[in-house]
Amino acid sequence: MSKRPFESRPWRRARDAFTLAEMLVSIAVLALLVLIVSQLINGAATIVRPAHKHIDTDTQARAVLDRMALDFAKMLKRTDVDYYVKAPTGYKNPNSHGNGQKLTTGQQGNDQIAFFSEVPGYYPSTGSQSPVSLVGYRLNQNTKAGNPSYLMLERMGKGLLWNGVNNGTSSYPIVFATGQIIASCTNKCPCTGTTGPWAGPWSAAICNDNSANSVDPDGSYETIGPGVFRFEYYYLRKDGSITDIPAESWDGTKTVSANLN
Structure with a gap:
């Protein structure tokens, strides 16, 4: 029997x-793709977030x-009721009724306003409700700790009762008296000299500090x-001009002291 000669075959490595090189390249490509996608998402979020805040x-x-x-x-536009509006210190025009908190050199900080209006409000539990x-x-x-409404805009809607109703001293009807x-x-x-409900149950309408007078006893303020x-607010006069003085008798060409005197 003849033997076949030994056949040599090329050695092949199993794959x-x-x-390791292929793994490193794959990881690098994947990391690059993740980085690109994350940058796209962050860019889109940066554009959308301000838009949502603006809306x-x-x-x-x-x-x-x-x-x-x-x-x-x-608003109840009468000459026999009080308003609390901003005006210069010492301003005594009878049509403004409430001086408001304003310095001689101009309004500092935020404005405040209170007036009577024919809108529904938070009424007392008893008594005849007026419109x-x-x-x-x-x-x-109010900077006291635990105040959830600090530096937030609040609105008071205190529903009043009809005049002549026996409601004690806590729930007042509208008061037809100025000054x-x-x-x-x-x-x-x-301030000393403030009378009527403005010095008591309505004091929160004109006070805005850390005192108890700034807290409405009926909880009529809401954020x-x-x-x-x-x-801030300003007055639109009948002649079309805009000013922070509530009456047309004010002469803008004169100084504050000249107008007050």
């Missing part, structure tokens, strides 16, 4: 797995302005602008 701010502002427009449209409410707006300035609000002092609120941190 059952990736090499939220516009929505909140629209609700606040709509509420104010309704309150002002229904009139005491409405007020302020940016809460009850004194706002000439700077060290306390309400309507949690994102609002500035509140």
Whole structure:
């Protein structure tokens, strides 16, 4: 029997797995793809986030302005009731009724306003409800710990009762008398000389500090602008001009002291 000569065949390495170099290249490519995708997502989020905040701010502002427009449209415009509006210190025009908190050199900080309006409010549990409410707006300035409304826009809607109703001293009806609000002092609120409900159950409509007089006993204040941190208003006169003086008798060409004297 003849033997077949030995046949030599080329040796082949088994390729059952990736090499280390291939693994490193794959990981590098995958990391690059993840980085690119994450950058795209972050870029899109950066664009969308401010847009959402802008939409939220516009929505909140629209609700606040709509509420104010309704309150002002229904404002009780009479010469025998008090208003709490901003005006220069010492301003005594009989049509403004409330001096408001304003320095001689101009309004410092946030404005505050209170007036009567024919809109529903939070009424007492007993008594005959009238269509009139005491409405007020302020940016809460109470810095005491635990105050959830600090630096937020609040609205007061205190429903009033009919005149002549026997309701004790805590729930007042609308008061047809002017000159009850004194706002000439700077060290306390309400100022000495303030009379009627403005010195008691309505004091939160004109006070905005850390005192107990700034807290409404009936809980008629509610936060309507949690994102609002500035509140200013001006007066539109009949001649179309805009000013921070509430009456047309004010001469803008004269100094403050000249107008007051």
